[in-house]
Amino acid sequence: MAAYRFQLNGKGATVESWDPAQPLLYVLRNQLGQHGPKFGCGLSQCGACTVLMDGKATRSCVTPVRQAAGKRVTTLDGLGNTDKPDVVQAAFIAEQAAQCGYCTNGMIMAAKAFLAQTPKPTVEQVKQGLAGNLCRCGTHTRIVRAVMRAAGTAV
């Protein structure tokens, strides 16, 4: 069985898999206890499974585990925790930007990557930046407000 090594939230991680095409999402959830990324569509359509790979928003449901080898993978747990949330996590809490919460991992991870590229966005830019992440609960208005708050701009 092949072993794949990568950095997970700043620490070395090694996983074994019979299948180099096994989705990174399965490895993260089933072998590494990372339950932030969610299985939504499994087809790169919804964004629920988003993680950062070398800082880039990446859909882990369609990313083979072999592609993670040697990379820096960051999950929601790697941003912050309940006691010390990351600025984006804190903004989502402050704006109560979730209903069921299923999309929230993807929204936060996509927002992290987006804000790294666009630190002072307009509302329109935020909408475009997160357009590929779906929320079935219709929480978009609060999510946009949360991302603007994280950027230091109240709306």
Ligand code: FES
């Ligand atoms: S579960 Fe990966 S994009 Fe939907």
Ligand code: FES
């Ligand atoms: S809060 Fe339910 S899918 Fe977005």
